[in-house]
Amino acid sequence: MINHHLQAFGEGDAAAILEDCADDAVMIANDGTVLRGKQQLEQMVGEMLADFDDPGASFEMGQIVVEGDIAMITWTAETGSSVYELGSETYLIRDGKIVTHTITMKMSPK
Numbered sequence: 001m002i003n004h005h006l007q008a009f010g011e012g013d014a015a016a017i018l019e020d021c022a023d024d025a026v027m028i029a030n031d032g033t034v035l036r037g038k039q040q041l042e043q044m045v046g047e048m049l050a051d052f053d054d055p056g057a058s059f060e061m062g063q064i065v066v067e068g069d070i071a072m073i074t075w076t077a078e079t080g081s082s083v084y085e086l087g088s089e090t091y092l093i094r095d096g097k098i099v100t101h102t103i104t105m106k107m108s109p110k
Contacts, residue, residue: 023038027100030103085107088103
């Protein structure tokens with residue numbers, strides 16, 4: 001399931017990303033933002049995909065660790081407007097859907 005989610009992100013497929021999420025999914029970011037449900041997640045997904053929809057954008061996967069219903073990934077990236085020195089995400093997956101997603105990013109604008 002996590003591979004599908006990452007593939008959807010790489011393809012810029014917002015619908016597939018959101019399909020991986022439970023209707024009442026919760027995302028918590030390191031800046032204290034808490035998003036609840038697909039409607040709130042949809043806006044954030046759109047903003048992230050817009051930032052990465054740059055011909056010069058680069059994304060490098062670090063680790064992918066899956067243990068039971070928990071997955072953790074690390075990554076780095078650079079877009080036209082931002083440098084992501086570190087991204088770290090943890091997913092709690094139940095019944096094939098992401099129910100909880102935490103994300104920490106160390107990002108600097110260019």
